[in-house]
């Protein structure tokens with residue numbers, strides 16, 4: 001069998017982590033996005049191509065050149081607040097990218113990284129069999145992309161992932177994940193306001209990369225929709241307290257507030273995912289997804305050894 005050629009569309013938080021996970025497995029790993037990411041993917045053995053994935057012609061040219069047998073759609077817009085303010089642009093972008101790859105990469109295994117925001121948050125736990133009902137523009141855009149992809153590419157998979165967290169440092173730009181913002185603030189001795197009525201099942205970045213890589217590696221047919229959430233269902237305030245503990249910061253710096261008073265007001269109250277399927281698939285049954293305490297212990301050294309930033313929370 002020849003070495004796999006993987007195209008990862010979107011070179012942000014998740015795309016870059018996935019590329020780093022795939023490179024040691026061999027084959028060509030190419031990240032694509034509109035702007036050159038930092039650090040350069042070449043520094044860890046991947047390649048990068050400039051691409052606006054909403055441009056069908058540009059996608060066709062890139063696919064003809066790379067001929068990938070695995071495609072991961074992990075592009076933006078990813079900020080739910082921006083999507084709420086620009087609902088038609090958000091939907092158009094997500095649907096256009098899904099349609100472009102559905103039409104052009106029929107022979108590839110395509111995995112779309114989707115979101116818990118396809119649920120309205122009424123249920124404390126959302127497994128694959130729970131009916132979708134997005135309550136915000138971001139969720140509607142992601143659901144429309146899932147539907148466009150799965151209607152046109154029968155072997156594709158929509159992997160709905162809960163809130164993702166990982167290390168982002170001072171040079172990561174303006175929008176940082178919740179864990180990173182909490183960590184940087186707590187290490188500066190600043191208060192962190194976090195909702196005590198917004199539940200999530202956070203999943204640490206290397207585990208997202210591990211599960212996605214496993215879905216790409218397997219030749220087996222896969223269910224069209226899969227869920228990936230961490231084992232712990234926590235409020236953001238509880239989670240911030242766990243982060244403080246792992247960093248040795250005072251728990252009193254975490255200030256619980258109502259979700260309605262925060263930028264999470266448009267988010268589902270329960271942004272929680274569970275899976276009825278993932279642990280039964282040969283490709284993923286052996287993967288143990290880490291809980292928030294283990295994830296915090298894993299990430300703490302990267303934050304305590306790094307500089308601080310005044311980045312703004314994005315998710």
Ligand SMILES: NC(=O)c1ccc[n+]([C@@H]2O[C@H](COP(=O)([O-])OP(=O)(O)OC[C@H]3O[C@@H](n4cnc5c(N)ncnc54)[C@H](OP(=O)(O)O)[C@@H]3O)[C@@H](O)[C@H]2O)c1
Nearest residue numbers: 010011012013014033034035052053074075076078114164
């Ligand atoms: N982070 C989470 O907690 C989470 C959870 C569940 C699902 N997801 C989904 O995963 C995806 C990626 O999330 P992320 O956190 O990695 O986002 P991110 O860090 O904001 O990265 C998004 C990437 O997409 C690229 N992009 C945006 N528009 C593009 C376009 N038209 N063509 C090509 N590339 C484009 C961006 O680069 P340029 O701007 O340079 O093009 C960037 O590299 C999103 O679709 C999000 O819905 C994320």
